[in-house]
Amino acid sequence: MDSVRVALMSAMLTLLAFRADAQGTPSPPDASLYFISPSDGATIKGPFWCRFGLRNMGVTHAGDDYPNSGHHHLLIDVDEPLEPTEPIPHDRRHHHFAAGQTEALIELAPGKHTLQLVLGDANHFPFKPPVISKKITVLIVAECPEASSPGDRECNAAAHDPRRSRVGGAH
């Protein structure tokens, strides 16, 4: 049984070595992460669908080290810069989408909020270089203003949902 034991130990060691390596998971140079919706500066009433756009990479669930893929993290009102060598924190402001989700229904208190996306690898570490979206600002209001500017079209989240209506499909 010695050979089996050795094999097991070596397997564990390789696993350990891999975990240490996981911090610098490389990302393709042309990968980009962005918000499909809402748009930057949007005025929104009520809960809204937040859709995550990812180009030149794939989505997978947490714990899966398939190359060039990761899972989404949504940072709400986070001002601190991202630590590239630390796992992405797990709290009320850092939402993990560990099952490979590509959208979320978000409800926020009225007021100005910032949203940002970060892609995490199998062990929730940022990629190297990090795959981060632009930080966008949304204004949550109790009542939509009169429709005057083109941006107001998406104020009512229901009207912005491409599943429910023909309004709001981004091109």
Next chain:
Amino acid sequence: MPPRTTHADRGLAAPTEVKGTPSMNLTRVAMVSAVLALLSHAAYGQGTPRPKDAELYFISPEDGATVTGTFKVRFGLSKMGVTHGGDAYPNSGHHHLLIDVDQLPDPGEPIPLDKSHLHFGAGETETDLDLPPGEHTLQLELGDANHFPFDPPVVSKRITVTVRAKYTERRRSRHKRLHEPYVNGPNANGWDWNRPQR
């Protein structure tokens, strides 16, 4: 039951083979049994269950949209997750884009792999599509680890898009129509390149 297609049949890389030294007989037995367990799991991949309220849809383009040249297609998926092909993580699958396909793939068969059934086996959630000018239909279908449809299938509404040629292409064809020599008679301008010149 029709024979299942293997990885090699579909032009994909075969799963890595397991090799061991003769002194590792026990390990090899364990590995073989593990592989067998995986295989039997694969055979049941046809009836992969899905959440009842899962929904697949197009974020863009809209149904009935007119697009010019190469256009972006974004895949929306609710109440399920995206993963890569070959990964049997529960409640997740990978996208397939059906172009001008009138009949949904047979649920007992893997989704075909050809020009009109695009596979996004690396977990992609969007793509750039370049279609010939004219009207086309697009439909999304989610596939499980073995490229089989879920039970019941997770499919989107079939949408119609009208593709308009790129501006440069339109200019080029117009230029061709008006200015290129036409062997058997005059062109749209009435100019006949074969007419004897004075």
